[in-house]
Amino acid sequence: MRNILLIICVVAAVVPGSAAAHEHWFVLDEFYPAEGDTTAFSICTGHNFPSSSMALKDNVIDRSYYIRPGPGKAEVLESVIGERSRTGVFIPEAPGVHILVFVLKRPKAEEPSFEAKAITVAGGGTDDSERYIIGRGLEIVPAVPVTALRKGSDLEVSMILDGAPVEGEIVLTSKNGKSIYRRTGIGDPAVLPLTCSGICMISGSYGGRECSLVFSVPDKKGKE
Secondary structure: OHHHHHHHHHHHHHOOHHHOOOEEEEEEOOOOOOOOOOEEEEEEEEOEOOEOOOOOOHHHEEEEEEEOOOOOOEEEOOOEEOOOOEEEEEOOOOOEEEEEEEEEOOOOOOOOOEEEEEEEEEOOOOOOHHHHOOOOOEEEEEOOOHHHOOOOOEEEEEEEEOOEEEOEEEEEEEOOOOEEEEEEEOOEOEEEEOOOOEEEEEEEEEOOEEEEEEEEEOOOOOOO
């Protein structure tokens, strides 16, 4: 019995936490679309980013929308249930930063349980990291424009709640499945090494709430 318990403890110690974590995130067919192009997206959930394992039901999604450039007007983001994810499309009607958002909330709960964002930059427009902040809910915010990132870069990120910095645990997961764990504090951003180009997810938790941010690290040609 002691040997069995020892084996269980050893396995638990070496299996990364992300292997057991249940996350939610966006996947976009194109993170740097042309202005006016129809861009497909998926709302995903599961344990193996970026592959989704199931489709979220209508009753768990509190709201979904995207924020376009300019005054930051929010537009409804509609999706339908597919085999393993929810799917939909949006059309970036102006160049620049667009933020896609969906929020999960338990029935009768006062606060969201999970808030997911994705960053896309359309039409070669201006990419400004200040545009990444919504100002409500739990968010992960990169300190620099994602279009400036490359494989091998170090990315500073903070976590904020309703616009104010908070301390919490964060995890960077790349498309190759590798996860990097850090802690971010008030006035002390986490530094995350980017080990590959392409789609990445940063997930975080604070005070019983969780969030994710998905973006794409461009390749050397400036696009992935």
